Amino acid sequence: MSNETKRDVFNGLVEELANAYIALDGEGIGDDLTNEDKQDYLKDYDNALPDDLPVIPKAQSDWIKQCKANDDSLSFALGDETTPIEVAKTFRVWSGYTDKNKDKWLKLQNTFASAWVLGVWRVEETGEIVKLEAEK
Template sequence: MSGIERSTNYDMERYQYLSEYDSALPDDLPVIPEAQSDWIKQCKANDYSLSFALSDEITPIEVAKTFRVLGGYTDKNKDKWLKLQNTFARAWLLGVWRVEETGEIVKLEVEK
């Protein structure tokens, strides 16, 4: 192989690798309960906002239980409460997460 052929071959392999790398899922996917996964899918399908999805008054019972598992927000459980909400919000924003109970990876496709 001449230098030009090797260079072209290297560039094509590099391009293919970078394309695959860009489309790969992150290693640190948020892990959320199945009820939260279903709730995100329902809210996204109806074009609801993140603040609506996090509101205790309107979430389904299963999701509300998940958020209330800590007994609601108190100074004592502030860190755990925020982590629970932050993980939900990360899953919402990324559009991809792992379901805690099943290990299933859910990736919401952007509608065109």
């Protein structure tokens, strides 16, 4: 899997099609788009990351990496009854919870869980795409 998103692959294909059209139009600029090229684009598209990756703060990104490296569970990472959310707060992952911002806090948890399950996300502060390698 690459760090390209589906949109990146699509934009590349559009560019190639535009060049191929110019070449076919008699201008002699660009290259013909071969069947092999088309198959390569289909493979690239299949391997590309979705455009709508979960976006999480760096602290949550670091927390996921640490928990995954320790083979911890999602419930541990989110903080369950045996490992309260105070554990995660120590790492500044879930700071600022109040009853007034409960909806925002729950959305953060849902986005965090999506990132956890997918094993790939975008870091809010830097735009970096983080991918955890699958076990081999």
